[in-house]
Amino acid sequence: MGAEPTKLLQGTTGDWEVVVGLEVHAQVSSKSKLFSGASAEYGAGPNENVSLVDAAMPGMLPVINKYCVEQAIRTGLGLNAKINTWSRFDRKNYFYPDLPQGYQISQYKDPIVGEGEVEVEVEPGETITVGIERLHLEQDAGKSIHDLAPKESYVDLNRSGVALMEIVSKPHMRTAEEGAAYFTKLRSIVRYLGTCDGNMEEGSMRADVNVSVCRAGSYEKFKETGDFSHLGTRTETKNVNSIRYVKQVIDYEARRQIEVLEGGGEIDQETRLFDVKSGTTRTMRSKEDAHDYRYFPDPDLLPLEFDQAWVDEIKAGLPELPDAKKHRFINEYGLSAYDASVLAADKASAAYFEEVAKCGDGKLASNWVTGELFGALNKADKDIETSPVSAAQLGELISLIKDGTISGKIAKDVFALMFEGEETGSPADIVEKRGLKQVTDTGAIEKIVDEIIAANPEQAEKVKEKPKTMGWFVGQVMKASQGKANPQAVNEILKKKLGVE
C-alpha cells in the first residue's frame, strides 16, 4: 500500500485529498440488443439495426436477452462480486429524441450484481484494492446528429437498446493514476472474459468520472464510518473515453475544485463535460437542471430471476483472470509482481509469455517478452497478435542461450533478424546457417587470449594491479571472436592467464 502522505495535494490554505469514483459503461459483446432481436453490430448504416421495439412503436414490448444476462453474470464473477439471483429492471424517464420510448430501461434499486472488489496495480510495488458498488444492465440510447443540416437534427437508433453494463466503483481511488489504473484493469478483465471488447474508439467502453476533494484526514474518517458527509461535493464528468482522458479529468477537476474552495467558493454537484482539445471540463448540467427520472419498476418485464446453479455453471466456465494469472506467474515462474501484472494484463501477452516460458526459464522469458519484444513491437507500432517473432521462435532462441549455443548478445542479433523479417524459421537453423554458434572450445579461446595478451603487455601488467581493467581484455577477445566466444570461458581463461584471483 502506498503511503498516505504522497496522496495529498498542496493548496495555499493547507493540504487536500482527492477522492475518485468511476461509473464505467461497458457494451456487452452480444450479437443482438438487450430487449430486442435487432443486431448490435457496430458500423451499420444509419437506422439499419432498428427493430419495432427499438423505435418504440406503439404496443411493442421488451423481452430480455439471456445471453446479455449471462455476460453480466460473467463480468460480476470476474469482479469477485455478489451475483443477485433476483434483480429487477426499472424505467428511467426523460425526454430526448434519441430515446424513443421516453425512458431508458435500467436497473436502479435491484441490480444483477452487487458488491465486489478488484486488485489494481498502480505502479511497480503499489497495488490497491478498489471496491465495486454494483454492476447493472441497461439499454443504450440512440445518437442525435446535429450537424447534417442547419435547422434539423437527425437521429440514428442503431445503438438504441444495445446492452450496456454499468460498473460503479466505490470512491476508493485517490489519485489520477489510480483512476486510470482502475479503468485499465476493468478493461483488462472484460476483455479476458470476452464480455466487452473494450474498444474505446467505438464507444464500447466509457467512464463517468466522479471527483471530489476534502481536507487532509477526512477521507480516513469516511473510510471508518462510511459517512459520505466527510467527503466533499462531487462533480461527475460524463463519457470520458480514454484512459489518458480519465487521468486528465481527475487532475483538472481536483485542481479546479481546490482553487474554487480556497477562493471561498463552493462546489456544485453537477454534471460536467470534458473538452479534449483544452484538457479542461465545463458545466453540462447544474443540479437545478438535474432530471427527476421518476424511476419505477418496468411493468413490461418480470423480475429477473435465475438459480444459483446457473451462476455456478458460468463460474466453472470462466477463464483464468488477470489477478489469478498474475499470482500464478509469480509463484510458478518466480516473476516480480509488476512483471507478472504487466504480462497478465493482456490475454494475448500472457499466452505468448507462457508459450515462451516453455523454454524452462520463466524469468528469462519474462525479461525477453517485456523487454526486447515489447520494445520492438512498440517501436514498430505492432501488437502481440501480429508479432513477426512467434512465441515458439523466441522460446527456442532463449533455449539456445541457456544451453550455451549462443550468447545473449548474439541472441539479440538473431531476434532482430527475425523481427525485421530477414530471417524466418527456426533460430537454431539461423544460428547454424550464419555461423553464430558460440565458441566453447577452450583451446580456440586460449589461442585468441594468448595473442591479445602478447600484443598488449602493458595492459596485462595493469590488470594485476587493477583487476577491474580485465574487462578491456574481455571486450577484445569477444571482438576478435566476432562475439561468438563463450563469455564465461573467456573470463575464466583470462583470469588464469592474467593471474587475477
Next chain:
Amino acid sequence: MTNPADLTLAQLRDALKAKDVSSLEATDAYLTRIEKAKALNAYVTVTADKARDMAKASDAKLAKGEGGPIEGVPLGIKDLFCTEDVLTTAGSHILDGFKPRYESTVTSQLWRDGGVMLGKLNMDEFAMGSSNETSFYGNVVNPWRREDGGNTDLTPGGSSGGSSASVAARLCAAATATDTGGSIRQPASLTNTVGVKPTYGRVSRWGVVAFASSLDQAGPIAQDVRDAAIMLKSMAGHDPKDSTSVDRPVPDYEAVLGQSLKGLKIGVPKEYRVDGMPDEIEKLWAQGIEWMKDAGCEIVDISLPMTKYALPVYYIVAPAEASSNLARYDGVKYGLRAKEYTDITSMYEETRAEGFGDEVKRRILIGTYVLSAGYYDAYYLRAQKVRKRIFDEFTDAFSKVDLILTPSAPSAAFGLGEKTNDPVQMYLNDVFTVTANLAGLPGASVPAGYDRQGLPLGLQLLAKPFDEETMFKGLFALEQAAGANKRPNEWWA
C-alpha cells in the same frame, strides 16, 4: 331467411360451416348495418374492402370444408389493437395517420382462426375513461335508451364503448376490447352484452397500445356467454414476445358451458354494497345469489376489507404507468407533430398539448406527480404495498370459495355529459371492477336484468387466476337463469 347479422357468433359460425350463408353475405349485412348506424359513432374506421377480401378468402376455405374455428365471422376490433396497414388511433389525435406495419398478437390469432375484420372501434382516448366521452373521434352513443319517451343519448360505458355499442347494435358478431380497470365489464354491463376480462397474462399484450402495462388485459365483448367463450379461445395463448404472457394451455371454454355448478362455493363480499347504489342493483344482486343457490351452489359471505382502497390505488398505479407509457408520443417518430415550434422542447410541448385530450393530460400529470422524487414512497410505493394486500386478500378468499359474485357497475347507463365535469364521479364507475385488475384475476359481466327505465344491468363473476373455465360455467348459469336477452330498439337505423 333471417339476416345473418342477427345471429350470434356461434349461430353464424355453424351457419357458415353448414353453408347456409356465406361469409361475404354476413359481412355485407354487417357493413350495411354499420352504414346505417353512424349515429352511434361506434366505428372510427370501417375496412369494407379488406373485410370483403377476407370474407371471400374465408368462403373459399369453407367451400373446401376447411377453415378455422371462427372462419368467416365478421368482427370489430377496438382501436387500441395495432392492425397492419390500417389506421390505429387509440382514440387519440396524437396517433394521427398512424398505420402500423405489424399486427397485434390478438388480432393475428383471430385472423388465423378465420375472423374477418369489419373495422376499428371507437374508444376512450388511450382507454382512459368510463363513458367513451374522451375519444378524439367523438362520443359513442349507447344503442339502449331509457323507456321514458325521451331521446337522451346515453353512454355505452368505457373505455370499450365502441365495442359494447357495436355488439349491442349487432354491428359485428363480436368485438375485441381491453380492460385496465373495468373497460370490458362496465361497458358490457351498460349494453346488455357479455364482457370477459381474462387473468393477467392469459392474453398477449403485444401490439396493443399500452395504457397501464401491469393492469391491461384484452378480452372479448360478445352477444352471449358462448360467443365470449369462443372469442377468448382464439384470443388467448402464450406469446414469447410478451414477457408477462403465461405459458399454459388454452382450455376449450365453450366445452364447459352447461356443466353443473353443484357444490361450487360462491363468495358474496359485503364490501361491494356501496353508498348510493340504486336498490335495483342491490335487488338484482340478491336475485343473482338466489339463481346460484338454485344451481346447487353454496353461498359464502366473505369480507374483502381492502376493497375501499382499490380505487385510490388504481388511480396511482395506472396513471404512473401511463405517464411513462405515453412518453413515446412525442412527435419525433410517428403520429402527430405540431406545426409551430421553436426547438425540441417546444416541439414536445406543442405536440403533446395538441395531441392529448384533457383526461389523458390529467392522468399524465397525476402519474408524473406520484413518481416524482419525494412523492414516490408516499404514493406509488405505498399503492404497490396496498395492491399486494388486495391480492393477498383475494388469495385468501379464494381458498374458501370458487367464484365471487358482485354487481358489475354501480349504475345503469347514464346520460352523455352527465359526469364529464366531475372526474371522481366518473372514476367511481370502476368501483366493482378495478379490484380484478389490481389482483390480476379473471372477471366477467353478464346481462342479468333491467332497471325501471328498461336499461340493462349486469352481474359480475370473479374467479381464481387461470380458472376462466369455472367462471364461464357460472356465467352460463346466470345467463340461463336471468334470460336477459332483450335487444335495443333500432332507433338509429
